[in-house]
Amino acid sequence: MSGALRRLIVCGFLLFSGGFSPVASNVAHAATxxxxxxxxxxxxxxxxxxxDFLIRGLAHAAQEHAVLAVIELDTPGGLDTSMRAIIKQILASPVPVATFVxxxxxxxxxxxxxxxxxxHIAAMTPASNVGAASPVSIGLPGFEKPVSEPADKAPASVEPGQTQPGSAKPPAAGQPPAAGAGGDTMNRKITNDAIAYIHxxxxxxxxxxxxxxQAVRDAASLSAHDALAAGAIDLIADNLDDLLAKLNGRxxxxxSGVTVRLATAGASxxxxxxxxxxxxxATLAHPEVAVILLMAGIFGLFFxxxxPGMALPGVAGAICLLLGLYAFQxxxxxxxxxxxxxVGAMLMIAEAFLPTFGVVGLGGLVAFFLGGLFLMDSGASGLGLSIPFLIGIALASAVLLFAVGAMAARAHKHRVVTGREEMLGLPGVVTLAGDRASYADVRGESWRIQCREPLAVGDPIKVTALEGLTLHVVRQPFKK
Structure with missing residues (x-):
């Protein structure tokens, strides 16, 4: 009995100590x-x-307990707010992140x-490049908005410590640019903030x-091999499989302060x-699309x-207006x-109804154009509103509204064909002439009539006014 008791105690100890617990089993499964x-x-x-895509993707990698998250990157730049949101997620990620150009x-x-x-890991493929991160400006002089410069306009590759031909030598690291070298105070603040961030x-x-x-201050750019030699990246890989093979064991x-060893060999x-x-x-988050949706919404509701009663312009206009406002958000x-x-759109619409000889419409065009110039607080390559686009949208809107106004003016000159006003001028024939009441057939309907001169059955008449359900008429001469 004592031996059986000892075996029971040992089994109970192993069970409650985790030797056969589901947690230990899961850990062993995760390890294998x-x-x-x-x-x-x-x-x-x-x-x-x-x-949004990258943040959700990195969260998914954490949920799946992935050993590595790889961002395959090919970009000309982007919005500072979106970039910082991505970087915050990378810095806080419990999963190592490798960005692979x-x-x-x-x-x-x-x-x-x-x-x-x-x-955590910076890698590039041969024949790729990195850099050209200088803030630039868009807009009219005095109304510039900082943006990230497109790589298409970036200077050629620069070796660390060198400057572009014809450019001044950059200040020492951490020093602000000389007066005039970095533009106005706002641009210097933006540049220095970006330099401190990347530092x-x-x-x-x-x-x-x-x-x-240098990449921020002078838009310097390096090829993959030069970036590796300069210590800007960690390694060069031909493709994803080569990258995972080189990262295995790193x-x-x-x-969190934890150091992990990557096990990427044979990883799924x-x-x-x-x-x-x-x-x-991605489609909505473009200023030009947002402006088009806003204008389509305003015009749809206007029509x-x-x-009233067409329904389609109102429904489509409401949807476009809400999507446009969401895009601006x-x-x-x-x-x-x-x-x-x-305001510009409203003024152009008002021009179609007000006899202002184009003054209100012109004011609407100016307000619309200025609104487009002032629209973006900050932007990036592909996220600005070009002047040709603004001019094109403003002119197209003006032509559409002026065309609607012209058609409305022509319709106003036409004879009314419905309602009370339609009765004026209609011909008829007297069907009953009496001392108390007279009636006439007008457009196939029998109407009570009044006339200042005596009428006889069969006399032709013409309607001159309508009072309640009684027509005021005058007698017409008989046609020969």
């Missing part, structure tokens, strides 16, 4: 399970849709440079901070592409109010610019 790598592909401008010929320009520097990322990841500053320090790959939600957001817009766009 195939490691998973989540791949997120970004090709295009960094905007709110991109930010891929495929060959891809670029990590402007906002892409910041994302590359923020990632902090370079220091966090142990990458070349001197090139990072140690990565996470924000889960590739995530933008879904319908991200594609719709519904002027022609996604973008860093200046709401004064949105208000000017709306």
């Amino acid at each position: 399970a195939t490691p998973k790598v989540v791949v997120l592909s970004i090709d295009g401008v960094i905007n709110p849709a991109t930010s 891929s495929p060959a010929g891809a670029r990590a320009a402007s906002a892409g440079t910041f994302i590359l520097y923020a990632s 902090s990322l370079a220091q966090l990841r142990g990458r070349n901070s001197k090139f990072a500053e 140690q990565v320090a996470l924000a 790959i889960e590739r995530i592409v933008p879904d319908w939600r991200s594609r719709i957001l 519904e109010l002027t022609s 996604l973008l860093p817009v200046n709401w004064a610019g949105v208000a000017l766009l709306g």
Whole structure:
């Protein structure tokens, strides 16, 4: 009995100590399970849709306990707000993040440079480039809005420590640009803020901070091999499989202070592409699309109010107006610019009804154009409103509204064909002539009539007025 009791005690100890517990079983299963790598592909401008897609993708990688999240990146730049939201998610990610500038010929320009520097692992494929992260301005002189410069307009590759031909030598790291070199105070503030931000990322990841500053201050750019030699990236890989093979066994320090060793050899790959939600957001998160939706919504409601009962313009207009306002909510817009766009549209609509000889319409065009110029508080490559676009939309709107006004004016001159006014001038024939009441047949209907002169049955008459249900008529001469 004592031996059986001892065996029972040992079994109970193993059971409650976790030797056979479900938790221990799950841990053992996780240790033997195939490691998973989540791949997120970004090709295009960094905007709110991109930010939403990447944030949800990195959260999914954490839920799936992936050993690595890879961002395949090819971007000309993007919005500062969206870029910072992505970087915050990368810095706080419990899963190591590798940004891979891929495929060959891809670029990590402007906002892409910041994302590359923020990632735990920075990798590039041959024939790709990184850099050109200088803030630039759009708009009329005195009304500039800071944007990320497109890589298409960026200077050629620059070796660390060098400057562009004909340009002044940049100040030492951390020093503000000389007066006149960095534009007005606002542009200097934006540039220095961007430099400090990328400096902090370079220091966090142990990458070349001197090139990072040149990329922001002088729009410097490096090829993949030059970036590796300069210490701006960690490695070069031909493709995703080559990247995972080179990362196997590498140690990565996470924000929690934990250092993990990557086990990417033989890992299963889960590739995530933008879904319908991200594609719709990407379409809406464009100022030109937002302006078109706003104008379509205003015009649709205008046509519904002027022609009640059509339904389709009102329904379509309401949907377009709501989508346009939602698109503006996604973008860093200046709401004064949105208000000017709306006022401009309203003034152009009013021109179709007011006899102002084009004054109100011209004011609407000016308000619409200025609203478009002031619309964006900040932007990026592909996120600005071009002057030709604004002029085209304003002229198209003016032509449409003036055409509607002209048609309304011509219709006003035509004879009324419905209602009480339709009766005026209609011919008829007297059917009953009496002392108390007389009746006539007008348009196939019997009407009570009054006339200042005596009438006889069969006399032709013409309606001159309508009072209640009685027609005032005059006798017409008989036609020969």
